[in-house]
Structures are given as structure tokens and as C-alpha cells.
């Protein structure tokens with residue numbers, strides 16, 4: 001159903017008097033303008049899949065507000081959006097709230113986001129209110145330990161912790177806060193950048209066919225334009241950018257899951273030839289991808305053990321017993337009990353599934369892991385646990401990471417250098433702390449300025 005029609009349904013159901021087609025269309029177009037959709041006619045006639053995530057969220061808000069409610073309940077309205085769009089939506093809700101003097105119940109797992117617009121905060125755990133009060137008080141002077149943990153699990157902005165506190169390890173109470181000193185980081189990075197790059201991208205372009213037709217020439221969309229970078233052994237390279245900037249495309253291009261249209265990829269100083277089967281097999285073994293959604297990544301009808309063994313078997317010539325023992329070791333390595341071997345993925349939580357996905361990626365002993373929004377779908381405290389696990393594995397197994405995310409605080413925490421992308425291009429490529437302290441490109445500035453709750457997070 002088209003967006004306009006969907007809003008019209010809400011309008012029809014809740015109006016006492018039936019409106020003419022024209023009358024309701026006029027009201028809806030006005031409403032779309034009010035949520036700052038500048039081309040209301042096009043949106044009115046679009047299907048949801050034809051508009052961006054941010055636009056969809058605006059349509060939803062338009063729909064919720066079409067009958068001038070007294071209360072708006074917004075349940076994680078920006079969780080799937082990048083920080084820039086998120087800020088736009090938050091600002092929009094604030095503005096509409098003033099305009100219509102409605103009350104807003106804003107539900108979120110992200111305390112820093114809540115701090116942007118709430119007057120008062122209620123913290124829920126297991127269905128019970130464990131803390132409530134004015135936003136300032138709850139955030140700057142939390143009483144309950146769980147609230148403290150929630151606040152601390154988010155990577156801090158102004159310093160770097162060796163390990164993030166998490167909720168069930170006793171966390172902020174027994175947790176020892178170790179800050180990585182700047183000098184130590186510099187020394188470590190000197191070591192990393194004195195080595196020979198393990199992966200090199202040279203002039204990568206990726207084009208997608210947009211329209212194919214017999215009469216006209218095919219139209220192309222350039223998702224990647226002239227991408228150049230080097231990844232060093234032991235380095236974590238962050239890829240940051242708004243949605244649609246080409247981050248995922250870059251990830252898939254690098255291991256030739258979807259080969260580049262032009263440009264060269266070097267692995268261990270050797271250029272990859274897409275026509276050579278062995279080149280590709282070797283590259284794909286060494287560069288493993290971990291995606292966002294651990295729910296769809298694991299086969300629902302296979303045990304965790306079988307999933308792991310299948311992958312090991314694809315690359316190694318072992319007997320079954322050896323494979324079973326490798327699989328169990330992998331589970332322990334990612335912090336799961338080895339008897340998860342016999343479980344099915346539906347018996348696991350989101351965080352546990354993501355650990356299995358990581359174990360599977362490690363099963364073939366890769367040199368590089370590409371994480372594409374791999375912690376985005378996880379709750380904040382579980383996110384911290386996975387980030388800790390990744391840092392630990394990187395050192396232990398001497399891995400290099402490419403860490404793709406739209407969340408600048410997470411990317412900044414884990415990365416040595418960061419690439420900022422926009423519209424398929426690299427806009428900035430800089431050491432992570434420098435990038436945050438001194439953003440140069442306008443897109444980086446926008447990303448930094450859109451970090452939610454920055455005021456209260458600076459105090460930490």
C-alpha cells in the first residue's frame with residue numbers, strides 16, 4: 001500500500017465525518033510537509049520500499065500525528081537509523097511537541113539518546129521500575145547499579161578503556177577502569193604501521209546497473225568511487241558513514257563476494273585475479289565477513305556444532321573427531337560453553353548467536369575479519385561484551401579488522417584509523433582520536449555533532 005493511502009486509513013478510521021478524497025489528500029500533504037518531507041506528492045505516491053529509512057520514519061510520525069493526539073508513544077523510533085538521520089528525527093519530534101503541546105513517551109535502550117529530549121527518565125528492568133527522576137539527576141547521579149551499568153557500557157568518548165564494563169561481570173562495581181594512555185596507543189600504532197600491509201585497495205569502483213532497457217542505454221549507479229586504503233596486520237580500520245554511503249558494498253567488494261567493477265585488491269602484496277579460482281578461494285578464506293543480523297545468519301535446523309563443522313570441513317582435511325574438537329575449542333574461544341555444540345540457534349540469545357557467527361568466521365583461521373554493523377542489533381550491555389571479545393581475539397589471534405558501523409562512538413572506540421565515507425567516496429581517512437577531535441570534512445563534522453547525549457557524556 002502506498003504511503004499516502006496508509007495515512008489516509010488512519011485519518012478515515014479516526015474521523016467522525018467522512019472526508020472527500022480531495023479533502024483528505026490535502027490534509028495528508030500538509031502533514032507530510034509538517035514532518036519535513038519536502039516532496040510530499042512523491043512520498044504520497046510511493047511504496048515504503050521506495051523511500052529511505054529516515055523518510056519512512058517521518059511518514060510513521062506523520063501517521064501517528066495526523067489526528068492531533070495528546071500523547072505520542074515513540075518506541076525505539078530511531079534505532080535503525082544512522083546518527084545524522086537520528087538527530088533529524090529527534091529534533092523533529094521536539095519541534096512538533098512544542099508546536100502541538102503533546103506529551104511524549106519515548107522508549108529506548110539508549111540512555112544518551114533519551115537525554116536529548118526527556119524531562120524525566122524511568123529505568124525499567126525485568127518489568128519493574130528501578131529508578132526514576134529528572135533526566136539530569138538520573139544520568140549524572142544514578143542511584144541504582146543497573147542504571148550505572150547502562151551508562152557505563154557505552155564506549156566513552158573522551159578516553160579509551162582497555163575493557164568496557166558489562167552488566168553481568170559485576171560490572172562497574174567491581175570492574176577496574178583501565179584507561180589506555182595516549183603514549184601507549186601511539187607506540188602500539190607505530191608497531192602496526194611499520195609492517196607491510198596485509199590488504200590494499202587501489203582505485204576500487206563499484207557500479208550497479210540501475211535500469212536495463214532495450215531501447216535506452218543501461219543506467220549505472222556508482223556505489224564506490226576510487227577507494228584507496230591499506231590495512232596493516234593487527235590494525236582495526238573503522239568505516240564510518242551515513243546509510244547508503246557504500247559501507248556494506250565496500251565490505252562485500254573486498255572479499256569478492258561481489259567483485260569490484262574496476263580497481264585492484266592486494267592480499268599479502270599479491271594482486272587478486274578474479275579469474276583465478278585459487279586466488280578467490282584463498283582470499284575468501286582469509287577475509288571473513290560478519291554481518292549485522294545474527295538471527296538470519298545461522299541455519300535454524302542445524303545444530304551449532306554442525307554449522308561449525310561444515311565450515312571447517314570446507315577448508316580442512318580432517319576426520320570428524322578432529323573437527324568436533326576444533327568446533328568445541330572455537331565455542332570456548334568466543335566465550336560460550338562447549339556443550340552449546342548440540343544446541344540449535346533458536347535456543348540462543350542474540351549475543352550468543354553473534355558469538356557463534358564469530359566462531360564460524362574464525363573456523364577457517366582467517367587473517368582479516370570484516371564486521372558489518374555486527375553489534376548494531378545488540379542491546380548496549382551485550383554490545384560491550386562483544387566489543388571486549390573482539391579486542392581480545394584480535395590480540396590473541398593476531399587478526400586485522402575492518403569495522404563498519406554508523407555509530408561513531410563504537411567505531412572510535414575500537415579503531416586505530418577511520419575512513420569516513422559519503423556517497424561512495426572516502427571523505428576523510430585519519431587516526432581515530434584525531435578524526436574525532438579535529439574533523440575536517442563536512443560529513444565527519446555532521447557525524448560528530450550528531451552523537452546523542454554528547455553534553456552529558458563529556459562529563460564522564
Ligand code: ADP
Nearest residue numbers: 208221223241242243244245246247248249250
Ligand atoms: P551502506 O552500507 O553504507 O548503508 P550500501 O553499501 O548498502 O550502503 O549501499 C550503497 C548504495 O548502493 C545505496 O544507494 C544502495 O541502494 C546501492 N546498492 C547496494 N547494493 C546494490 C545492488 N545490489 N544493486 C543496486 N544498488 C545497490
Ligand code: MG
Nearest residue numbers: 247248249373
Ligand atoms: Mg550497510
